[in-house]
Amino acid sequence: MNLRTPISELTGVGDHYARKLEKLGIKNYEDLLWYLPRRWDDYSHLVPINEIRPDEMVSVKGKIWEISNKRAKSGMNITEAIIADDTGTIKATWFNQPFLTTTLKADDEICLAGKLEWNRNSVGMISPAFEKINSENEAELTHVGRIVPVYAETEGISSKWLRSKIKPLMKLIYSIRDYLPEEIKKEHNLIDLPAAIRQMHFPENSSQLKKAKDRLDFDEMFLLQLAVLNSRKKLNRERAIAIPFNEALIKGFVQDLPFDLTNAQRKSTWEILQDLTKVAPMNRLLQGDVGSGKTVVAAMAMINTVISGNQAVLLCPTEILAKQHFDNVQTLLKPYGMDCFLLTGSTSKAEKEDLYNKIREGEAKLIIGTHAILEKGLEFWRLGLAIVDEQHRFGVGQRAALRKESLSTKTLPHFLTMTATPIPRTLSLTIFGDLDISLLNELPPGRKTIITRLVPNEKRQDGYQFVRAEISKGRQVFVICPLIGEEASEEMDKKTVMAEYQNLTKNVYPDLKIVYIHGKMKPAEKEEIMTNFRAGKFDILVSTSLIEVGVDIPNSTVMVIEAADKFGLSQLHQFRGRVGRSTHQSFCFLFTKSSNEQTLKRLYALVNTNDGFKLAEADLEIRGPGDFVGTRQHGLPDIKMSNLMNLVLIKKCREAAVKFLAKNNLESQTALYEKTAMYDSILSLE
Ligand code: ADP
Ligand code: MG
Numbered sequence: 001m002n003l004r005t006p007i008s009e010l011t012g013v014g015d016h017y018a019r020k021l022e023k024l025g026i027k028n029y030e031d032l033l034w035y036l037p038r039r040w041d042d043y044s045h046l047v048p049i050n051e052i053r054p055d056e057m058v059s060v061k062g063k064i065w066e067i068s069n070k071r072a073k074s075g076m077n078i079t080e081a082i083i084a085d086d087t088g089t090i091k092a093t094w095f096n097q098p099f100l101t102t103t104l105k106a107d108d109e110i111c112l113a114g115k116l117e118w119n120r121n122s123v124g125m126i127s128p129a130f131e132k133i134n135s136e137n138e139a140e141l142t143h144v145g146r147i148v149p150v151y152a153e154t155e156g157i158s159s160k161w162l163r164s165k166i167k168p169l170m171k172l173i174y175s176i177r178d179y180l181p182e183e184i185k186k187e188h189n190l191i192d193l194p195a196a197i198r199q200m201h202f203p204e205n206s207s208q209l210k211k212a213k214d215r216l217d218f219d220e221m222f223l224l225q226l227a228v229l230n231s232r233k234k235l236n237r238e239r240a241i242a243i244p245f246n247e248a249l250i251k252g253f254v255q256d257l258p259f260d261l262t263n264a265q266r267k268s269t270w271e272i273l274q275d276l277t278k279v280a281p282m283n284r285l286l287q288g289d290v291g292s293g294k295t296v297v298a299a300m301a302m303i304n305t306v307i308s309g310n311q312a313v314l315l316c317p318t319e320i321l322a323k324q325h326f327d328n329v330q331t332l333l334k335p336y337g338m339d340c341f342l343l344t345g346s347t348s349k350a351e352k353e354d355l356y357n358k359i360r361e362g363e364a365k366l367i368i369g370t371h372a373i374l375e376k377g378l379e380f381w382r383l384g385l386a387i388v389d390e391q392h393r394f395g396v397g398q399r400a401a402l403r404k405e406s407l408s409t410k411t412l413p414h415f416l417t418m419t420a421t422p423i424p425r426t427l428s429l430t431i432f433g434d435l436d437i438s439l440l441n442e443l444p445p446g447r448k449t450i451i452t453r454l455v456p457n458e459k460r461q462d463g464y465q466f467v468r469a470e471i472s473k474g475r476q477v478f479v480i481c482p483l484i485g486e487e488a489s490e491e492m493d494k495k496t497v498m499a500e501y502q503n504l505t506k507n508v509y510p511d512l513k514i515v516y517i518h519g520k521m522k523p524a525e526k527e528e529i530m531t532n533f534r535a536g537k538f539d540i541l542v543s544t545s546l547i548e549v550g551v552d553i554p555n556s557t558v559m560v561i562e563a564a565d566k567f568g569l570s571q572l573h574q575f576r577g578r579v580g581r582s583t584h585q586s587f588c589f590l591f592t593k594s595s596n597e598q599t600l601k602r603l604y605a606l607v608n609t610n611d612g613f614k615l616a617e618a619d620l621e622i623r624g625p626g627d628f629v630g631t632r633q634h635g636l637p638d639i640k641m642s643n644l645m646n647l648v649l650i651k652k653c654r655e656a657a658v659k660f661l662a663k664n665n666l667e668s669q670t671a672l673y674e675k676t677a678m679y680d681s682i683l684s685l686e
Helices: 014-023 029-033 159-175 182-187 193-201 206-237 247-256 263-276 294-307 319-336 349-361 396-401 425-429 457-472 490-508 523-534 569-576 597-608 612-623 647-663 670-677
Strands: 039-042 058-071 077-085 088-095 109-114 116-119 122-126 129-132 147-150 283-288 311-315 340-343 366-369 383-388 414-419 436-440 451-456 476-480 514-517 540-543 556-561 587-592
Touching: 029 159, 058 088, 088 109, 109 122, 147 159, 159 193, 182 647, 193 206, 206 647, 206 670, 247 294, 247 319, 263 283, 263 294, 263 414, 263 436, 283 294, 294 311, 294 319, 294 383, 294 414, 294 436, 311 319, 319 340, 319 366, 319 523, 340 349, 425 647, 451 457, 451 597, 457 476, 457 556, 457 587, 490 514, 490 540, 514 523, 556 569, 569 587, 569 597, 569 612, 587 597, 597 612
Parallel strands: 088 122, 283 414, 283 436, 311 366, 311 383, 340 366, 383 414, 451 587, 476 540, 476 556, 514 540, 556 587
Antiparallel strands: 039 147, 058 077, 058 109, 077 088, 109 129, 116 122
């Protein structure tokens, strides 16, 4: 047997279990060794029977005096055994496990682990964990009398079963190659990998277990940091077009704006325009809470690029948003006599072909669009700058698709991604570690804090009244319909939107002008609705999550979210960000019928803070990082949450990785390099 032996060859596994294990990603012996416990039960406290104290988790060793099954009045099967050692006896009771009497017999040596408890007038151990002792396991027990591992269990695979299968594989443990260089282990006081894996499964004691965890936590973060820094190094070897900073142009542009830029906008624009002047491709994230004014920063970067004779492209997650940006940018560009082109899923085939040609030949310089931009057939003549708005809405692969070589220059574009979802500091040092970040940490002046209220069902009418009052002041309202099911289908969304629309027009606001929008509509139809709503022709827009991101209609001041409990915190914050975009007081009403404490707590987090950063950290804790990187579906390696939140560990590993890469070429360290490869998919993030 060796590490590569198929799992089905392991004694007691067979085809049936092999299939179950495969679902856990376990195909061979090595995979099983890497299937590490989620937690441990400490059964290591071995005591003589007469020294057991109530409510203390202990193990005892002894001989079974007697064991038998009996049936209770309720029909339940009860197995009772008396176990004795030199100091006394103890009773053990198990329920509904009649087969126990076929494995455990009088005179068997046994080890029990549990607590002393009262059960119907007698004291003993209730359903203790146990292991029969024989000449083979005498020296080292597997399930009791020690710290025992508890694994993430799936149907039909218990921790007990896993332990008994992993135990014999310990013979192979020293064939696992330790990929970590000696000097690093020495410097950070880390134990060897085989020892660490061994201690994880069958710890000798808690201090050995701690050393094992330290080693593996270090590995996880160190490998991630190596991958991050190395991808950065690789990118720095690539080339982009150096785009000169056209100071006169930008000054004029800023002067013509109807508002003054915030300091944060100025600083970010400066950072971006500086990056563009370099031949190393920019890889920058513009992070700013909803409403902080990212668009105008992006527009300046695009104009500066296009004026110098290069192309720029802006990718948006929805058609509505693409159209909104297109309209805005076109207006901004008019004075400069520049054409802007829109490319979306509803661009006709003929138009598309024509536009493709123009882009290929460099005639179309500024392109705004949706996923249609990512199609394989689209090639750029000389793409200077690619921007992704609401980057978290795109998958890794999609974003990577924009990073292609231009036909004429063979260069990569400078890359700018934008998001309102703030990245917790720990993530910005890890998963986002190879990004430069520009921060819009202030909102344009005069914005009032959005007032957020949780509206339980019995207060619904009051909520409706309040909304009416706002409308009579001339404001407009969004109503977001609930999400149904995990993977809401557009068909389903359409139904809920229609139902809500009917309800509002018939029962609540028969006198008001209400319109609805959903994903099943034709793009032209959607566009018309948005244009009319923007022009103030309707009071209320009933929508699906279609308008979650980017939509900017400053006269809308009320956001009503039905069944708010169905949405994640970050998503709710995005919805809320559709209002509060003018100097009017804005409101967000979270309707919920839920009385679940956890749910309400989550929603109150939103009521209590408008700070997207705090919400993002809360969301990170609740839902994990998948949603931040937009890669949940992409099968990324599972990074332990506790490690991702551990700033001390992150910093230590980062320093170690920097130091290592300064002296070594990662690619030449085969074992280490192979190991980091599993993180590459995270890091093709840009
Ligand atoms: P987001 O960061 O959410 O994408 P937008 O770019 O859509 O925000 O900007 C939100 C609104 O604020 C827009 O109506 C925009 O015109 C306006 N805006 C942007 N910058 C400023 C500013 N410095 N002063 C006043 N209004 C601004
Ligand atoms: Mg935006």
